[in-house]
Amino acid sequence: xxxxxxxxxxxxxxxxxxxxxxxxxxxxxxxxxxxxxxxxxxxxxxxxxxxxxxxxxxxxxxxxxxxxxxxxxxxxxxxxxxxxxxxxxxxxxxxxxxxxxxxxxxxxxxxxxxxxxxxxxxxxxxxxxxxxxxxxxxxxxxxxxxxxxxxxxxxxxxxxxxxxxxxxxxxxxxxxxxxxxxxxxxxxxxxxxxxxxxxxxxxxxxxxxxxxxxxxxxxxxxxxxxxxxxxxxxxxxxxxxxxxxxxxxxxxxxxxxxxxxxxxxxxxxxxxxxxxxxxxxxxxxxxxxx
Ligand code: FE
Ligand code: FE
Ligand code: ZN
Numbered sequence: 001x002x003x004x005x006x007x008x009x010x011x012x013x014x015x016x017x018x019x020x021x022x023x024x025x026x027x028x029x030x031x032x033x034x035x036x037x038x039x040x041x042x043x044x045x046x047x048x049x050x051x052x053x054x055x056x057x058x059x060x061x062x063x064x065x066x067x068x069x070x071x072x073x074x075x076x077x078x079x080x081x082x083x084x085x086x087x088x089x090x091x092x093x094x095x096x097x098x099x100x101x102x103x104x105x106x107x108x109x110x111x112x113x114x115x116x117x118x119x120x121x122x123x124x125x126x127x128x129x130x131x132x133x134x135x136x137x138x139x140x141x142x143x144x145x146x147x148x149x150x151x152x153x154x155x156x157x158x159x160x161x162x163x164x165x166x167x168x169x170x171x172x173x174x175x176x177x178x179x180x181x182x183x184x185x186x187x188x189x190x191x192x193x194x195x196x197x198x199x200x201x202x203x204x205x206x207x208x209x210x211x212x213x214x215x216x217x218x219x220x221x222x223x224x225x226x227x228x229x230x231x232x233x234x235x236x237x238x239x240x241x242x243x244x245x246x247x248x249x250x251x252x253x254x255x256x257x258x259x260x261x262x263x264x265x266x267x268x269x270x271x272x273x274x275x276x277x278x279x280x281x282x283x284x285x286x287x288x289x290x
Contacts, residue, residue: 003245004068005214005275006031007257007268016048017055017102025062027268028276033070033108033211033256036098042074042091047101056103068254070143070177070211071099073109079129080112080122080154092133100139106210106254108143108177111155111164122154127167134170143177143210148185148226156186156224158203165204175210176200179258180236180244181229182213187222190240197249206249214245214255214275230259230284231271238280245275262288 006029009020017034024032037044059066073095077088092109099107114122130142144164149156155164161176168174178200180190188196200206216234218227232238245255259267267288274281281287 002030003276004031004252004254005029005245005257005272006033006068006254007259007266007272008033008072010034011036013045016051018051018058021055021058021062021064024064025058027266027272029268029272030062030064031068031070031254031256032064033072033258035072035074036095036102037074039072039074040076042076044094044098047098049101052102066103067105069104070106070108070254070256071095071102071104073107075110077109078112078115079109079126080114080152081117082121082125082128085125085129088129089132092129096133096138096140096142105139105141106143106175107140108145108211108213110145110147110153111161113152114154115152119154119160122152123160123163124167126154126164130164130168130174134168134173136170138170138173141173141175141210143175145177145213146179146182146186148179148182149187149224150185150226156182158200162204165208174208176204176208177211177213178209179213179215180241181215181217181234181258182226184217184221184236185219185223185225187224189221190236190244193240193244193247197247209250209253212244212250212253212255214241214257215259216241228259230262230267230288231257231274232280232284238274242275242278246278265289 216229
């Protein structure tokens with residue numbers, strides 16, 4: 001099976017998902033992830049059906065399967081904090097319907113930060129919000145992302161994610177997104193990825209894994225920081241990331257790069273090329289800047 005790899009791409013007001021697909025093609029990628037608006041706010045524009053149809057046509061022409069496409073919910077919604085319960089639920093429901101009208105299946109969501117309420121209360125708030133937002137008819141899969149454990153982030157261990165899933169009524173609408181930078185920063189040793197997968201399978205179940213975010217990390221294992229680095233430049237390293245990207249048990253699961261721009265230049269074309277070659281490009285940064 002062919003490697004399914006892409007990156008974070010933009011979703012602009014005038015071009016919407018059509019622009020996202022066009023950007024994806026520039027990177028020689030076969031999938032992509034986007035926010036339906038700015039990640040740091042919840043201002044959203046209506047989905048334009050004509051642009052969506054054009055995007056789908058272009059995807060079809062280029063063998064991009066919409067089943068592998070991912071939307072990321074804005075990180076400003078914090079389901080772990082019950083103070084904003086009504087706002088969170090209203091926004092999440094709207095986001096779900098936007099994603100459904102785009103025909104996308106996967107919506108990645110940060111579980112949230114408990115902001116001093118404690119992990120247990122935070123998890124319960126997340127469960128309550130999800131149980132009000134998801135219905136029998138929900139078509140998207142909410143992919144809970146594994147977090148670095150920065151501040152009071154919930155979801156820094158497989159056990160916390162599992163506890164959330166246990167409380168959700170419609171478990172078939174829930175998946176998990178592994179983020180390599182977050183796992184590293186949370187204290188998981190990515191040089192032994194087989195053991196991580198084994199643990200994931202034991203605690204959560206591999207059948208829940210829907211998306212993998214591929215990022216290197218600017219910080220050492222267990223730093224609880226969450227600063228992404230370019231592929232092969234950070235503390236995880238190229239060989240460990242390649243083993244993850246090409247792991248047998250992760251076949252068919254979309255891999256999405258969220259690595260940082262280099263002086264305003266997207267790094268994705270060069271990083272994807274390097275990943276396909278399975279060989280680190282010593283001139284990566286120079287090539288990105290070219
Ligand atoms: Fe994320
Ligand atoms: Fe991520
Ligand atoms: Zn991150």
